[in-house]
Amino acid sequence: MIVITAPTGRIGSRLLNILLDEAPARGEELRVIVRDPGKLPDAVRARVDVVTGSHGDAEVVDRAFSGADAVFWLAPPSPRTPSLEAAYSGFTLPAAKAFTAHGVGHVVGVSALGRGTPVADRAGQVTASLAMDDLIAHTGVAYRALANPTFMDNLLRQVASIRDDGVFTDTVAADRKAPAVAVSDIAATAAGLLLDRSWTGTGEVPVLGPEDLSANDMARIMSDVLGRPVRYERITLDGFRAALAGHGMSDALVQGYVDMMRAKDEGLDDGVRRTPQTASPTTFRAWCEEHLKPAVQA
Template sequence: MIVITTPTGQIGGRLLEILLNETRTRGEELRVIVRDPGKLPDAVRARVDVVTGSHDDAEVVDRAFTGADAVFWLVPPNPQAPSLAAMYSEFSRAAAKAFTTHGVGHVVGVSALGRGTPVADRAGHVTASLAMDDLIADSGVAYRALANPTFIDNLLWQVASIRDDGVFTGTDAADHKGPVVATRDIAAAAADLLLDRSWTGTGEVPVLGPEDLSPNDLARIMSDVLGRPIRYERQTFDDFRKALAGRGMADALVQGYLDMMRAKADGLDGGVRRTPQTASPTPFREWCEQVLKPAVQA
């Protein structure tokens, strides 16, 4: 049995779709942990075992991990978390204990690039995510952390600005190239690991996307796909702070994003070389055609 957390999110939802298709002929059972089962389509609820609740709850993970062979682990966003440690490691602590209690064989988690780089210990959310990986690995379970750069899909938060003003923003220098990845590629990498389970021990699986791109590159490709000029405007860190705080985000999380973006500018995502094994298939242009353009036109 495979247990899936965040089954209605961008990554977890796509993963669930993949596993439902793949397990149709394999006979593999699927179980999901979800706060609101009503967000699952009826056809999905009919094919999975549903445990209702939050996966930081010891009683919930105790029920969910009973009889489980593998778990997909993703910490959901919590804008009001009192600290980064609370958002990542403390949220995961009950599950780490339950992995051992129930003899879960394999866990695949969503994490970040940066381990081993000079800025890894001052990278905000990334530093906290890597500490969570260590907590899970220390439980003794076979663990693979999907080490990801910036998600392409984060641009969907700026659809209104792209559509109405032809503008997207960020804190990177306009010509600073780095890896970006589509969330659907992360889900596919997770599915491969969860369905295989021949791996042992602990480690990272980088998911780098097929290309390094700068904000200027993103603007050029979006302009081509959308058929009108799209430009990049660089934010100051102070403006970025104000924007996050304006969304009601807790101070500790705002600071965590600022620290993460500074670390990315200082090479956080550059420690892993792209190879056929670390690259993932979705180029930015294809994502724009299949995801961004329909969202802008909706």
């Protein structure tokens, strides 16, 4: 039995589709934890065991992990969280106890790059995510943290600006090259680990994409794919802070994002070398063709 948390999210929904294709042939049953089962397509609900509720709730994870061999773990967004510790380790604590109580063997979690870098202890959400990894690892389960850089898919939040003004923004230096990953590749990596549980112990699995790109590189590729000029504008951390606060996020979450973006500009994502094992296949150009271009043209 494989349990999937956040099955309607960007990563979880893709993971669930992969597992629905591949798990039956391996004799694997699937269970999902979801607040609103109505958000699952009817065809999906008919093929999985559904536990309704939040996977931060002790009673819910106690039911969901009964008989489970493996769990996909993702701490969901928490816009009004009073602290990053509450959003990550606090949210995960009931599940960590349930892993032990039910003898769950393997857990795959969504985390971030940065462990071992000089800025890892002051990187906001990333620092909190690494502490969550430690919490899970200390339960004794076999654990793999998917260590991810920035998601390519985050650019979909700026479709209107790209379409109407030919502009996308970020806080990093325009010429700083860094890895970026497509969420579909994160889901595929998670599926591989969940279906082949021959691994033991704890560790990280970096998912780095196939190349490092700067914001200027991305602007050039977007311009080519979209057939129109797209340029990058760097915004200040203060401007970034004000934009986040305008969306009603808690002070703790806003500060965490600011700290994370400052750390990224200081090399947070530079600590892992790309190898055939750490690279993932989707290029930024291919991602733009498949996801950004249709969104801009819609």
